[in-house]
Amino acid sequence: MNAPLLRLWSWTRKVFPWALAALVLTLVARQARTVEWTxxxxxxLAIPATQLALAVGLAALSYALYGSFDLVGRRLTRAPVSVGRSLGTAAISYAFNLNFGSLVGGLALRLRLYTRWGLSAPTVGKIIAYSMVTNWLGYLWVAGAVWWWAPPRLPEAWVSSPLWWRGVGMAMLLVAAAYVALCFFSRRRELSVRGHALPLPDGRLALLQAAMGGASWLLIGAIVWSLFGGRIDYPAVLGALLLAAVAGVVTHVPAGLGVLEAVFAASLGGARWPVAEVLAVVLVYRAAYYLLPLVFALPAYGLSEAAARRRSGAGQAVGEAPV
Structure with missing residues (x-):
């Protein structure tokens, strides 16, 4: 790639996220002014209790599945931590991640909790990396398949050409397939990203990563779909969720606050579904998937800190005891 193309690519990478963020936040502000919140x-209040219970149950299952992503890194790094502690650490961190951002939950909290169990920082970094790969590998093939098969219908302010979305979907499917193929056939058994080397899993484990990551996104989509009572097509709901996830990451808004609601209202509301009902479903989804798990994660983290202090105090007492 010659120098002008490199400069163009560098400029595009810097400008595109900010342009997308400005577009999404503009839609958020516009949507907020037009909504009748009563x-x-x-x-x-009209959502049946059975649908609420189903959504909460699916959310619990989703957290358990997401927590299992860390077991991939635990196996590949041979980390000396139990399965239960790994699942608990991942679930607590995920709740913090969704509500306070990836730097707090995905990185800092995970690092603190895992190092409390005796793991080194480089090992924790690899566990986090494998979890991220599992999550986004699943995203790539699920979103690629959805956008190829059922391109989202969006307002004119968004890119709404079905051909464009099918092209993006195909590209995402190819990237996901390339990772799995790399794990199967690459002679160089590590992946280098910005100077950091990550050993590649074998092909069968890469397929397992793809299945786990994809199942996680499909399950999250099922939570929102269940709150609609099955009255709207599942692919349409899933496509809106996948689009909102990317918009939330790009805009860096904590918990995707407002972004999630705006994307769902833009893609599902209007002629297809009353905007008030779409926003009601999204707010209940946010309560079931973001806020309710945090209610449990906060005291769980507090108990973990208290247990760590007791272990530290016991260790100091033993060290100070006379021989």
Whole structure:
């Protein structure tokens, strides 16, 4: 690639996320001004208790599945930590990640909790990396398949050409397939990213990563779909969720606050579904998947800190005891 193309690519990488963030946040502000929030609250109260219970149950299952992503890194790094502690650490961190951002939950909290169990920082870094690969590998093939098969219908302010979305979907499927093929056939058994080397799993484990990551996104989509009571096509709901996930990452808004709601309202609301009902479903989803797990994660983290202090105090007492 020659120098002008490199400069163009560097400029595009810097500008595109900010342009997308400005577009999404503009839509958020515009949507907030036009919404009748009393209608949204009425729609929230109209959601049946059975659908709420199903959504909470699916959310618990989703957290358990997401927590198992860390078991991939645990196996590949041979980390001396139990399965239960790994699952608990991942679940607590995920709740913090969703509500406070990836730097707090995905990185800092995970590092603190794992190092408390005796793992080194480089080992924790690899566990986090394998978890991220599993998550986004699943995203790539699920979103690629959805956008190829059922391109989202969006307002004119968004890129709405079905051909464009099918091209993006095909590219995502190819990237996911390339990772799996690399794990099967590459002679160089490590992946280098910005000077950091990550050993590649074997092909069978890469397929397992793809299955786990994909199942996680499909399950999250099922949570939102269940709150609609099955009255809207699952691929349409899943496509909106996948688009909102990327918009939330790009805009860096904590918990995707407002971004999630705007994307769902833009892709599913209007002529297809009353905006008030769409927003009601998204707010209940946020309560079931973001806030309720945090209610449990906060005391769980506090108990973990207290247990660590007791272990530290016991160790100092033993060290100070006379021989």
């Amino acid at each position: 209608e949204v609250w009425t729609a929230v």
